[in-house]
Amino acid sequence: MLQNKFTTLVLFLVSFSFMGIIFSQSAASATPDPTEQFRPFVKKVTDILVDPETKSISKNEKGQRILNVFRERFDFREMSKRVLGQQWRELNDRDQREFEDLFTRLLQYAYIGKIEDYSGQKVEFTQQRIKGERAEVQTLLVDKGKSIPISYIVLLRGDQWMAYDVVIEGVSLVRNYMEQFKEILSKDGYTGLVQQIRDKIAQIEKEQKQG
């Protein structure tokens, strides 16, 4: 009698643990781990930056190479959509594509050009938060005498987590540009905004050539 009870218990436990395995596997396949997807991405970018071979190529080509890696993990269309807010919905397909292209170029010059100063600092993955189809991957750039928290705000596209915002020390890039764009839109309209972005890109391009 006692043995019977024991067997039932064992059977119950075994089946229960199997269920556990099945459930955890199905959960894992449903949502891939965002940190695990961003780790190789960050490594790829830092590898390009410290590679002695890329030191010799032109700034523009290097920027292009890094941008290509960024495209694997960044959804520039989603970024453009968010940064324009209400205005995005009023644009036709062609204008949306044009704006996406322009905004991507702005980011390429403004930010991807800046990370060239990177010289082998450590990037730590500290934490992640998942909320449905969105997640935040938190990292820490550890430099001498200070460390800078950088978060990627990501969206699940199929089985890939794609970033649509970067938060540096608590300041969201998209939200910061959004407020600036909003002021320009109310003053000079959409055409004024497009012109100002073009001017900004030209200005940074000129500065980089001089520097």
Next chain:
Amino acid sequence: MALAVLGFFDGARADDFLDDTSYDDQSVAVKTPDPIEPFNRAMFTFNDKVYVWVLDPVATGYSKVLPADIRGCIGNFFYNLGEPVRSANFLLQGRFGESGLTLSRFTINSIGGVFGLADAAADEFKIPRKRATFGQTLSVWGAGDGFYLVVPLLGPSTLRDFSGKMVEAVATSAYYPWNDDVETSVSVFSGQVVNDTSLHLGVYEDVKSMSFDPYVAFRNAYFQSRSKGGDNVLVPNPNFNVNR
């Protein structure tokens, strides 16, 4: 007060990046009014000049004399001195756990970190830095922001936060080791500013050069950074003095 506390945490939640409403047009607009924008813009320009012509050259020279590691230690030392005030603010806000942790950070770092030169509490004990200001406390108690204010030499603030900062300055000076005279206090404060700046050289210029309207960009960054409540001195500089 309970309502105010609830309101405070509600506000914090609305700024969650994973929440789509945080990207709404409405929430991006500055919730705190900026009625004295012309004055603020003038002060912004003044602070910008102070940074470009005075603070940046001084900090650059200083960074060439002292290695980054040592400057990091000096930064930690000053941060550690502010911990008791942060702990007291947490207490006043009813956040007892954080108050205790901040006080433990002070104890650990003052002893184990040798007068706070190292941040042993974060590195070894995994107790991260947490920000609490008297301006925050006033907000929990129900005081509104008033309006956005760019303070000469101190940078972005609001009427409430600036008042809070003044109260904190008095509170910290009560136990600072150099509270004998004004001249010493001012030179110690200047030293602290130069040291902080030396650790973030070039960042201010970078952010400025990427902005379409630097005034709006830094105002937005101030409010964003403050709502995240982290320890977020992006650029310790007159125009971007988020949290000192």
